Amino acid sequence: MRRGLDRHVSDRVISDVEVLHPRAIRxxxxxxxxxxxxxxxxxxxxxxxxxxxxxxxxxxDLAMLAHLGMSGQMLVQPSGTPDEKHLRVRIRFADDxxxxxxxxxxxxxxxxLAEVVEKDGARLPEPIAHIARDPMDPDFDxxxxxxxxRARKSEVKxxxxxxxxxxxxGNIYADEALWRTRLHGTRPASGLTKALATELLKHATDxxxxxxDQGGTSFDALYVNVNGQSGYFDRSLNAYGQENEPxxxxxxxxxxxxxxxxxSFSCPVCQPKPRASRVSRGTARRPA
DNA sequence: CTTATGACCTGCAAGC
DNA sequence: TGCTTGCAGGTCATAA
Numbered sequence: 001m002r003r004g005l006d007r008h009v010s011d012r013v014i015s016d017v018e019v020l021h022p023r024a025i026r027x028x029x030x031x032x033x034x035x036x037x038x039x040x041x042x043x044x045x046x047x048x049x050x051x052x053x054x055x056x057x058x059x060x061d062l063a064m065l066a067h068l069g070m071s072g073q074m075l076v077q078p079s080g081t082p083d084e085k086h087l088r089v090r091i092r093f094a095d096d097x098x099x100x101x102x103x104x105x106x107x108x109x110x111x112x113l114a115e116v117v118e119k120d121g122a123r124l125p126e127p128i129a130h131i132a133r134d135p136m137d138p139d140f141d142x143x144x145x146x147x148x149x150r151a152r153k154s155e156v157k158x159x160x161x162x163x164x165x166x167x168x169x170g171n172i173y174a175d176e177a178l179w180r181t182r183l184h185g186t187r188p189a190s191g192l193t194k195a196l197a198t199e200l201l202k203h204a205t206d207x208x209x210x211x212x213d214q215g216g217t218s219f220d221a222l223y224v225n226v227n228g229q230s231g232y233f234d235r236s237l238n239a240y241g242q243e244n245e246p247x248x249x250x251x252x253x254x255x256x257x258x259x260x261x262x263x264s265f266s267c268p269v270c271q272p273k274p275r276a277s278r279v280s281r282g283t284a285r286r287p288a
Numbered sequence: 289c290t291t292a293t294g295a296c297c298t299g300c301a302a303g304c
Numbered sequence: 305t306g307c308t309t310g311c312a313g314g315t316c317a318t319a320a
Contacts, residue, residue, distance in 0.1 A: 068313095071298080105297085153291075154290085262312075
């Protein structure tokens with residue numbers, strides 16, 4: 001999506017901004033009128049990304065920050081195209097070319113104007129200065145990420161999903177990386193060896209690269225690029241969403257477990273639960 | 289400081 | 305058919 005934005009909106013001057021749903025700019029505290037007024041007349045310079053956040057540089061240390069949440073889309077549409085049902089923000093350009101539309105069914109995503117600040121040698125919108133580099137970042141420090149992960153006193157899947165340790169990993173890629181590493185998500189992060197934690201992050205990186213090569217992971221029409229096309233990575237999933245499907249390694253049925261009000265998918269044989277196995281080995285007794 | 293929990297939304301599929 | 309329930313890819317404020 002960043003690439004698509006860069007290609008379609010860079011060097012174009014904003015002429016008009018329409019906020020059709022206030023919740024879409026809730027993170028922009030000065031409100032919709034301020035958001036629209038300040039954007040007007042500014043050039044979109046380049047599209048940037050860190051983790052799941054996307055932003056467009058507007059020059060002068062200002063950026064339009066975006067997060068797609070769970071259902072957000074950025075679409076480039078010829079003006080006159082009928083409004084999408086969940087169109088939240090429309091940005092028109094002075095060249096009268098295609099407009100940029102933020103469409104978001106569930107409104108978990110949103111846009112905001114933000115100051116660009118310097119943080120650890122990177123230029124970032126201030127509201128996301130706490131977000132860690134993602135594995136695609138040229139300056140990503142694998143050893144530092146491994147240290148951060150292993151310093152966590154929580155289950156490893158929680159740690160993987162913590163965007164302040166490593167960014168870009170969500171529920172799908174976490175489950176896939178854990179499957180590849182043969183780890184159950186409830187293993188304590190601090191209990192992983194350095195080698196295992198490194199392997200886990202390498203698998204996460206591989207998964208993301210493979211997904212990107214295929215245009216992203218899409219289950220339905222909600223997940224599309226700026227041209228409205230969806231990716232095909234969902235056809236390559238080994239764990240996520242594969243409940244009752246055979247594990248690609250051992251054939252055992254993949255199981256689904258509740259996790260933080262959502263789901264985790266894993267192979268019960270390849271990815272044994274830590275406590276259960278320890279308890280049964282150490283303390284299980286059979287009557288004589 | 290770290291870690292865990294619920295809230296924020298809409299739409300869809302499954303079950304009754 | 306129509307209602308209810310559960311679930312969905314994420315983040316953040318708040319509480320412990």
